[in-house]
Amino acid sequence: MTGPDRTDRHIERWLPVLPELDPDVEGAVTRMSGFTRHLRAVKDRSLADLGLPAHEYDTLHALAGRRGRATPTELADDLAMAPASVTARVDALVRRGFVRRIPSTVDRRRVDVELTDTGHAAWHSAIEVIGHEEHRLLGVLTPDERRLLADLLRRVSLHAEVTTG
Numbered sequence: 001m002t003g004p005d006r007t008d009r010h011i012e013r014w015l016p017v018l019p020e021l022d023p024d025v026e027g028a029v030t031r032m033s034g035f036t037r038h039l040r041a042v043k044d045r046s047l048a049d050l051g052l053p054a055h056e057y058d059t060l061h062a063l064a065g066r067r068g069r070a071t072p073t074e075l076a077d078d079l080a081m082a083p084a085s086v087t088a089r090v091d092a093l094v095r096r097g098f099v100r101r102i103p104s105t106v107d108r109r110r111v112d113v114e115l116t117d118t119g120h121a122a123w124h125s126a127i128e129v130i131g132h133e134e135h136r137l138l139g140v141l142t143p144d145e146r147r148l149l150a151d152l153l154r155r156v157s158l159h160a161e162v163t164t165g
Helices: 006-014 023-050 054-065 072-079 083-095 117-138 143-164
Strands: 099-103 111-115
Touching: 006 023, 023 054, 023 117, 054 072, 054 083, 054 099, 054 111, 054 117, 072 083, 072 111, 083 099, 111 117
Parallel strands: none
Antiparallel strands: 099 111
C-alpha cells in the first residue's frame, strides 16, 4: 500500500513556492501532525459516544496511571493544573460515581482520590477504542518497523526536550 498520499500532494504544491523546502522534514512533520489529528478525532468521538467529557477522561486517565489512587496534588501535577481546579474536577467525578474521596493511609489530615469500579469501567471503555485505532493504524508496520519508528521518534523527542527545556 504505497503511493502518493495527501502529504505528497501538499509537498508537490509547496516545492515550487519554497524551493528550499526539505520534502523529508515537511513529510515527516505533516504526517505526524495528521496522525495526531486523526487520533484526537477518534478520541473525541469515542468520549462523546460514552458521554465522557475530555477533562473527566483526562482525570480518570491520570488516576488509572497511578493505579487508581492519588492525592489531589499528584493529580494537579499530572494534569499540569492548579490544585483548586482539580478539586472542582474531583467534585464532578464524585457526583457521577467515578471516584471517591478516602482518608489517606499516610496522613490522617489528607484525603486521597480513588477510582471506583464505575470510573475504571468508563476510562477503560474509552481507552479500548483509542488503543484499537492506534493498533489498527500502526498494524501496517511490522513489529521491527514499529520499534524503529518508536526509537526514531524518541530521538526527536529527546532532542526537543533538551533544546526547549
